[in-house]
Amino acid sequence: MGQAPSVPKPGKTIQVIGAGLPRTGTASFSRALEILLDGPIFHGGTQATLGPPAQIKTWMAALRLWDLTTDPDSKPDKEKDEYNKKAMLNLISTQLDGYAASTDAPGAQFTPELMELYPNAKVICTVRGIEGWEKSMNQIMHYTFLWFLRGLLLPLPGMRHFISYLTLLNVQWTRLYGEKVPTRLTYERHVEWLKSVVPEEKLVFFDVKQGWGPLCEALDVEVPDQPFPHINDGEAIDGVARFHIRRGLIRWGVILGVGVGVLGCVLYR
Template sequence: MGNQASVPKPGTKFQVIGAGLSRTGTASFSEALHILLDGPVYHGGTQTTMGHPVEIRSWIKLLSHWPPSNEADKKLVFQILRERFNGYAAATDAPTSGLVKELIELYPNAKVICTVRDPDAWVKSMEGVSNAATMWFLRVVLFPLPGMRHFVDYINALREQWLYLYGEREPVTRQTYNQHIEWLKETVPEGRLVFFSVKDGWGPLCKALGKEVPHIPFPNINDGEAIERFARLMVKRGLVRWLAIFSTLGIAIISYFYM
């Protein structure tokens, strides 16, 4: 998760489908792609939580019609994908990682790159994200915040996507990670799929994209710390909004009865 949502740049060619699961270095990967492709990158975690409310609402709508069971559903799914990724050079993180089948059809010339990490470390990392996303009070606390009031519904939609693809929601296990890798190998045409660890730096990524190695350090963004900071910030903002609402309501009631 980056520090702020990216802004689309009209006319940008879509070049990379980020197929790596969340918590596999997708934030660092996104920044690296931004540098190499010289264009905005759509990082799902950042765009849905820090972008305009239409972002998160669009994904909830798409996932409610996914996997498409008829031509009308397929048309809607592809329409939303075009709208969300128009003006971006690449897309990473959820829900992109679970929509690879649709994206390789929509962008037949795009490279598919899956960020990877040690499966056991990934499982441990996902535990914290899952716990934070399932706190019972989130729906109430976040309700005053446009966009974020839909966060719980969005997470639930992602859970259904994972259940369909991997047969489990949470707690996640190595099975989810391994099934994702096998699903990509079965889904992506030969020659279009690349596996990449952000620990390996510029070399392998630049080779896969046919780019020169930049003369700057490879981006290092700690997704876990960013998620924790964001969660604290959103809860704080939600509580402040509720305080303002109740304060305004209290003043209105006092004014009505005593003035």
């Protein structure tokens, strides 16, 4: 989890809404939930970058509809807004069908919508030290600012949409938190936002460093007879980034090689 995409399991439904921001131990949290809930977990970052191409495109469609239904500058249109919201909820529901929980972005930013779809689910926000979180987020931003990334990923199904996906996600974050680039204020505002949209009795804050105890108590399940999983999010993200950059280079090498070969055949006929 956090390193390989999960496959939905028929009959499973969302029992936990992971409302924690990326880089708050969401990979370890996802693996722990997979054990406790005995089902696949939809870790947003992993599914977007390593899952089927349809998943990143579905989230993009949902983010566009979210933008339409929450745009403060647009004229109110109750009928149209209700139609767009219904379409957005349908996309999200279809996306998460067969999963026991959702974690990471963009699910964390869709917490109100997920509560509407899964009213019996527990909302758990993973937390960590703000300074460490800010430093980790800067690591992600490093990759998104690589000037050649969009062109490099173009031959890769799914990942060719990654920069556009991040742009849509940034629109949502900017509207929710008031900042285009994540900082410690983003973290603080996310926590305050959750407290304003989630009933107090349904919201749990959890640090993966605490281990099984608090999480099992929140879910009312027994503590497993195995160590709490600890996955390094930073190493996982670095690994995924290198994997896709390498794939892009290889794919472009093949494309250029074939192109040169075809051109040579045409010129020397």
